[in-house]
Amino acid sequence: MKNFVSQKTPTLLLDSAFIYPLKSGPPLQVFDLQFNHACLMYDRQWMLVAPDGQFISQRRHPKLNTLRLIDQGEKFLFSCDGDSLAIPKVLASPPVPECPVVKLWKSDFPAMPGPKEISDWFSEFLEDEVSFVMTPQRPLNDRLKRENRDIVLGFQDSCPVLIANLDSIKWLDAAVGKATHPFQFRANLYVRTGRPFYEDDLEEFYIENQLFRKIKDCSRCSMVNLAPGKSVSDPSFLEGLSRFRTRNGSVHFGIYALPLS
Numbered sequence: 227m228k229n230f231v232s233q234k235t236p237t238l239l240l241d242s243a244f245i246y247p248l249k250s251g252p253p254l255q256v257f258d259l260q261f262n263h264a265c266l267m268y269d270r271q272w273m274l275v276a277p278d279g280q281f282i283s284q285r286r287h288p289k290l291n292t293l294r295l296i297d298q299g300e301k302f303l304f305s306c307d308g309d310s311l312a313i314p315k316v317l318a319s320p321p322v323p324e325c326p327v328v329k330l331w332k333s334d335f336p337a338m339p340g341p342k343e344i345s346d347w348f349s350e351f352l353e354d355e356v357s358f359v360m361t362p363q364r365p366l367n368d369r370l371k372r373e374n375r376d377i378v379l380g381f382q383d384s385c386p387v388l389i390a391n392l393d394s395i396k397w398l399d400a401a402v403g404k405a406t407h408p409f410q411f412r413a414n415l416y417v418r419t420g421r422p423f424y425e426d427d428l429e430e431f432y433i434e435n436q437l438f439r440k441i442k443d444c445s446r447c448s449m450v451n452l453a454p455g456k457s458v459s460d461p462s463f464l465e466g467l468s469r470f471r472t473r474n475g476s477v478h479f480g481i482y483a484l485p486l487s
Contacts, residue, residue, distance in 0.1 A: 237432040238417040241392055245269040245414065247302050247315075249381040250283040250449075252295040253409060254302070259434055261485055263378035264386045266414055268302075268315060272340065273381040274348055274356045279328045281381070285448055287352050288457040311347045319361055328359055330381060335364040369441055373484060385441045385482035389415045389425065389433075394479070397422035402466030409454045410463065411446075411480055425481050437486040444480040446471075 244253040249270045260267040274282035284290045289306075296303040301312040317340060325336035339345075340358035349356050367384055370377050379386065390413035399405050408416055415433060419425065428440045446467060451459035468477045 235430050235432060235437070236419075236428070238389075238391075238419055240433050241416045241418055243415050246412065247271055247295070247313075248304070249273040249281065250290050251304070252291075252293045253412070254295045254297060259415075259436055263376055264485055265378070265380055265382060266387060269414060270381040272313075272358060272360050273328065273330070273337070273362075274352075275326075275328050275337075275359055277355055277357070279326060279334075281328060281330050282352075282356050283449065284452055287354065288452055288459065289352055291452045292455055292457055306351070309351070311344065313344060317341070317360055325363065326357075326359070328362070330364075331383065333364060335362055337362040337364075370484070373439075375487070377484070383482075385484065387415060387438070387483050387485065388413045388444060388480055389417060389438075389483055390480040391422065391425045392416055392418050393420065394422040394425065398467065398470065398479075401470055402463075404462060404466060406450075406463060407453050410450045410452065412449065413480055428481065430486070438483040439486055441482045441484055443473075443478040444482055446477040446479050450479075 243256050243259060245256055245266050245268050246253055247268050249272065276282060292306050294305050298312060301314050304311045304313070319338050322339060325338055327334050328337045337359040338361035340360045344358040345356060348358060362379070362381055364379055366377060366379065370385065377386065390408065390411045392408060395406055395408055417433060430437060430439050432438070446464065448459060448461070448464055450467065451461050451463045453460065464477065467479060471478050
């Protein structure tokens with residue numbers, strides 16, 4: 227095992243990488259780190275919203291956690307219990323007089339409405355009226371603005387790439403006395419560093435020869451309570467995490483990072 231601590235700009239070992247084409251939807255493993263304007267290609271490029279524009283997450287509709295996702299080349303196939311929907315990876319933006327405003331956490335910004343048939347499929351699947359949106363026109367937060375780079379966010383929470391340390395997850399499982407599936411943290415990149423919570427003190431680091439800069443820690447919510455494929459939450463996961471990782475009133479686990487040229 228490398229001595230990560232002694233390296234000026236450490237290299238973290240990549241275990242696996244995932245994208246989430248639909249925000250709060252199923253993960254898809256990828257084997258090449260391809261970036262588009264600092265975000266992983268196709269990651270969180272689509273989102274579901276309620277009639278008032280509020281984004282739909284697994285907290286409101288845990289059934290989203292039961293969806294499976296397959297890469298079919300030019301399309302992504304979403305499926306559950308024999309029902310499926312194929313969505314082209316690249317969707318043409320339809321001509322619309324005005325883009326609706328969507329609400330993602332504390333941010334409001336316009337987003338392009340997607341094809342009605344996709345909205346109808348997800349509405350039937352969730353038994354709730356939802357709209358499928360894409361191509362957000364969102365502002366950058368102050369930290370990303372200071373980077374002075376060509377950064378275009380999709381529907382990521384606030385930063386391009388979310389990273390979780392498998393050594394930290396292993397430590398947490400032992401401390402809490404309960405096994406946590408790494409997917410519960412919905413990270414893009416799962417790494418190994420040689421010791422738990424090494425990521426807390428990172429500034430710049432390499433993964434797969436790509437240089438990253440840490441932007442901030444990731445605040446956690448009840449989404450971590452959903453194990454893969456489950457539609458019923460187990461609140462003990464967040465409760466256990468909060469015993470060890472609460473700072474300034476928020477539960478932290480994992481980091482947000484920006485790939486550098």
